Amino acid sequence: MTKLPQETRKKLGLVIDLDTCVGCHGCVTACKGWNTQNYGAPLSDIDPYGADPEGTFLNRVFNYEIAPKDGGPSQTVHFPKSCLHCEDAPCVTVCPTGASYKRVEDGIVLVNEDRCIGCGLCAWACPYGARELDRDAGIMKKCTLCVDRIYNDNIPEVDRVPACVRTCPAGARHFGDLGDPDSDVSKLVAERGGFDLMPEQGTRPVNKYLPPRPKDTLDKTPPKALETVAEEPTGFLGWLDKALERL
């Protein structure tokens, strides 16, 4: 069960555009909403209205600042982070119970909550902090890629994408088969130079991130002054103008 499949038939995943993301946390809220009301144990909040609130989330948005190497102005990047559905998912192989698994049909990494013992070893094995142990249920929670939406015939076709993708107002999140080189997401990754997070960990993430586009820069030489378009009145109007000024 916790043996990783040699090859998955599809590699469903997300492509996150760090250029377009505005950091609104809409995806965080949509994710929490859907995954609290649907598949598995709800994502609990502990002491939500108290002094020390905390909760389980499957998706979090960080904000980083990049200081360019040439010393230009810094750039702010909003950085959503959730499970990357790695091909070499270390969280799956460490699981002692077989609760963690990677699906052969689409590559989604899931937790079978009926087997999970809440030991937390999978969260330790994940470099990305994508797994959070729900402190109320005592069960490991993680992104399911909204497996209960994407194949759901009971909802309109337009909604059959992960909740975070459906809700993103900036169009910064894309969903598709990254194993198919002709899919829209694969083309997008190729075109924009999509990259992996912490490739040195050898996890081979399916999800890709698109880099922020270079910022516009001011021209070195100042722009040329415009030609004068206003004309001083002459003749009678010129005399009238001067006379009225003198009054």
Next chain:
Amino acid sequence: MHPAPSVIIFTSISGLGFGLLMWLGLGIPDFYGVASFGVFFMAYALSVGGLLSSVFHLGNKKNAIYAFSQWQTSWLSREGVLAVITLLVFAVYAIGRIFFALNLPVFGYVGAALALLTVFSTSMIYTQLKTVPRWNMAINPVLFLTYAIAGGALLSMQPTVAGVLILLVTVLQWAGWIMGDKRLLDTGSDKGTATGLGAVGKVRMFETAHTARNYILDEMVYHVGRKHSQKLRIIATLLIGVIPVAMLLLLPASMPMAIAVLVIHLAGVFTSRWLFFAEAEHVVSLYYSRG
């Protein structure tokens, strides 16, 4: 990493128990009858007690039986399976010695090997994690095994052997600490690789993803006590090795002295195990760290 008491107790106590079982399997001390019952009781109390302590770490204990199922891939599962087999093999060996004055050396030797394999699996639960570079080192299984064998020697009343092994474990532990100090740096992971934005420029934290604490922060971004790590290393060294070895060499052997040495050594093992967790940096902290 968060130094949870249940996991510190589990690794220290069960290591000690399986270390003692290893010596008992080799016929040291060569006891039969009631005396044999005493040492086997101690070994089982420590190993089983340690394993039970690890259960307190679980969020959902009712599924614990499934933890024996994934031995093909999971070191945690292997550890559970090996522990049970070891205890069963030793049960035959112990019953023979306690009730029938019968030595079954095959069960003893096989059990001794299994006991070491169990300790090795425990160490691999941590050593396998690439995400915690300080744990992901070949010296860690060596350390876990040496701790177990040295502690076992102490419990099986072999002052000279225990003294030499304790000295060895102290030296190895220092080597482990020093090697561990630059492990995170050696991986090359930083905020740049974590965000993939290192090519654009120097990445700094602007705002973290959440203002409240969460599981990831509590469990893996644990910093408390790290500033005292140098002092704690010295304290651990004194307790694990220096004081016990001095006592073993200089004082005449007696039961109270043996117990004192054991208590001091065990306090040192707990301290070093606390450091093992508290000092371990998880790469996920790169997403959270300032600067």
